[in-house]
Amino acid sequence: MIIFQNLGEQLFGAKYERAVKSLIACIILFLAIHTAGIEIEIAPSILLLTATAFSMGIMWQTLNSSGNADRMAGLFMLPFRNREMTFSLVLAFTGYTLITKTFLVLALFFAVHEWSVLQIAVSLLCACNSCFSAAVWYTMVYNTMTNEASLHGKKFLPVFILWGGAIFAPIFFVRETVIICFIAFTSMLISFLRLLKADAYVFYHPVSAKLLIKHTKGTGSIFLYLLRYLITNKNYLLNTAGLCVIAGVMPFILGQFEGVNVMPLGFAVLCLNTPICILLSCDPGLEQAVRTLPRQAKRFCTNYCFFIFSVNMAVNSVYLISWQIGKVA
Numbered sequence: 001m002i003i004f005q006n007l008g009e010q011l012f013g014a015k016y017e018r019a020v021k022s023l024i025a026c027i028i029l030f031l032a033i034h035t036a037g038i039e040i041e042i043a044p045s046i047l048l049l050t051a052t053a054f055s056m057g058i059m060w061q062t063l064n065s066s067g068n069a070d071r072m073a074g075l076f077m078l079p080f081r082n083r084e085m086t087f088s089l090v091l092a093f094t095g096y097t098l099i100t101k102t103f104l105v106l107a108l109f110f111a112v113h114e115w116s117v118l119q120i121a122v123s124l125l126c127a128c129n130s131c132f133s134a135a136v137w138y139t140m141v142y143n144t145m146t147n148e149a150s151l152h153g154k155k156f157l158p159v160f161i162l163w164g165g166a167i168f169a170p171i172f173f174v175r176e177t178v179i180i181c182f183i184a185f186t187s188m189l190i191s192f193l194r195l196l197k198a199d200a201y202v203f204y205h206p207v208s209a210k211l212l213i214k215h216t217k218g219t220g221s222i223f224l225y226l227l228r229y230l231i232t233n234k235n236y237l238l239n240t241a242g243l244c245v246i247a248g249v250m251p252f253i254l255g256q257f258e259g260v261n262v263m264p265l266g267f268a269v270l271c272l273n274t275p276i277c278i279l280l281s282c283d284p285g286l287e288q289a290v291r292t293l294p295r296q297a298k299r300f301c302t303n304y305c306f307f308i309f310s311v312n313m314a315v316n317s318v319y320l321i322s323w324q325i326g327k328v329a
Contacts, residue, residue: 003075004088010071011096022100026107033111040112044119047109048171048180051102051123056130057242058101061235062093063138063203072204085200094131102127122181129184132191133167139198163187226307240311243270247319251326263323270315 012019075085106123109115115123140156167187170180230236250266 003080003085004092006075007071007088007092008095011092012099019095019099022103026103029104030107030111033108038112042109042113044115044177045171045175047106047113047115047119047123048126049168050105050109051127052130052167052171054105055097055102055127056134057238059093059097059131059134060138061239062097063135064235068203069205076201076204080200082200083196086195086198086203089200089203090132090135090195093135094128097131098127118177122177122184125181125184129167129188129191132188132195133163136191136194136198137163139194139202142202163190223303223307226304240315243315244318246270247315248322250319251323266319266323267316270319271312 008016072089106127109123110120137156137160140159166183170176170183174180247266247270250269
């Protein structure tokens with residue numbers, strides 16, 4: 001319990017102020033949209049699919065965060081029981097994923113459509129299950145000894161396919177809430193049993209000396225530097241790819257409104273502070289490296305601003321193209 005509390009304070013703040021702000025934001029978003037009378041017909045399968053896939057992706061990204069090394073360094077220096085540490089880490093990261101990310105998306109779904117209590121409960125259950133499943137898959141992929149993605153993780157590929165298929169197939173084909181609920185409970189039970197045998201050190205990724213590469217040349221391309229960084233940290237690229245998918249689907253959702261110009265709303269949603277758009281502030285390691293660069297204002301800041309502008313324009317271009325296709329259709 002002490003480990004969970006300590007990690008929770010690092011994730012949410014000393015007084016859990018980040019959790020409170022996120023919950024307040026969810027309430028404001030729900031009341032604003034619900035009061036405006038905006039209604040969209042959404043199939044229950046879309047709600048469950050979003051809760052499952054979105055939470056799973058965010059949980060995986062959270063577990064891969066480069067800031068975890070600093071958060072866990074002190075915890076792993078103290079004596080601990082393996083199971084207590086493992087479940088404290090998984091529960092803390094699950095709570096962080098649900099409260100700061102998933103609840104915002106679910107609040108939007110709950111505001112634009114009237115759902116039954118059972119559907120709301122199952123969507124929350126699917127979100128929890130996806131976080132636990134992502135944690136278990138993470139322990140399978142990463143090698144305990146090297147804390148790197150192990151080639152032995154490929155032997156678990158059939159397990160990932162079967163497990164993932166068992167989670168997503170009922171949402172697409174069966175669409176029975178009771179069956180989906182039963183499968184989610186079964187998956188969480190399997191995850192619990194698997195985590196009992198997991199090594200807590202799998203979640204700890206200390207900074208490796210071989211990643212500290214020195215470049216002695218006085219000139220260089222900032223764009224190539226950022227590109228190398230993104231290739232090394234693929235979570236940012238996956239996040240941007242997911243944003244492009246949302247940009248492609250959003251016009252077909254917003255297009256259901258008649259007599260209202262909702263195109264600017266899409267631009268506003270797509271320009272939120274995604275990880276790649278707050279690259280410096282969400283990655284202390286990169287921010288610290290940038291401080292050592294000479295002539296930062298001239299050589300970095302201008303190019304970095306243009307880089308962020310290019311990313312936003314690429315996503316918005318997908319949105320505009322999809323909007324035109326939707327109008328033609």
